[in-house]
Amino acid sequence: SMRAKMPPCNFVPEKYRSYPYEHMLKIREQNIAPSLRMYYKKPLLLHQGHMQWLFDYEGRRYLDLFAGIVTVSVGHCHPKVTMAAQKQLACLWHTTNIYMHPSIHEYAEKLTSFLPDPLKVVYLTNSGSEANDLAMFMARLYTRNFDVICFRGAYHGGSPYALGLTSIGSYKHGVANGIGCSTVRFLFLI
Structure with missing residues (x-):
């Protein structure tokens, strides 16, 4: 078989210094919930990333086409994002939303400048699950409709609301969830 040649990369990853691969597999089997499953016969043990590249415990380089799902x-580890995060962490890690903080207000103003007039308000969340919960809640509140259509095989989070939208069996755990959520294969609007 013919393999495509990887483009060059000037980044040199740090040496892997954690548990051996087999020990990591053992931890995964014994201490991590099975719903957080892996999809490969020999799962990758990644330890560092740089831009579009990922590096495994043996120093092999991979081109990340999934972008962290x-x-x-x-x-x-984009240099600009890393620098901004380090700058913020050196200043203030966390504060509650009952106080004001310049970074949040500056970001909200910049973000809403791209939106049309009726949508000049943002509600910042800390995860995709929380954002999806809020979207469902707001849609139900605004429309006064309860039912939500979601796609088969879709992942939208693991929180109680978002779990209803998530249509992957290993996340369901045999507990009633997703009341009002209907799963479809395709959706055609006419």
Whole structure:
């Protein structure tokens, strides 16, 4: 078989210094919930990322085509993002929303400047699950309709509301959830 040649990369990853691969597998089997499953016969043990690259425990380099399952849109450890995070962590890690903080207000103003007039308000959340919970809640509150259509095989989170939208059996755990959520394969609007 013919393999495509990887483009060059000037980044040199740090040496892997944690548990051996077999011990990591044992921890995964014994201490991590099975719903957080892996999809490969020999799962990757990644320990470092740089931009579009991922590096495993043996120093092998991979081109990340999934972008952290669509959550890392600027690459891994992007220098600008890393610098901004370090700057903020050196200033203030966390404060409650009952206080004001310049960074949140500056971000909200910049973000809402891209939105049309009726949508100049943001509600910042700390996760995709929480954002999806809020979206369902707001849609139900605004429309006074309860039912939600979701796609088969979709993942939208593991919180009680979002779990109803998530249509992957290993996340369901045999507990009633998703009241008002109907799963469809395709949706056609006419």
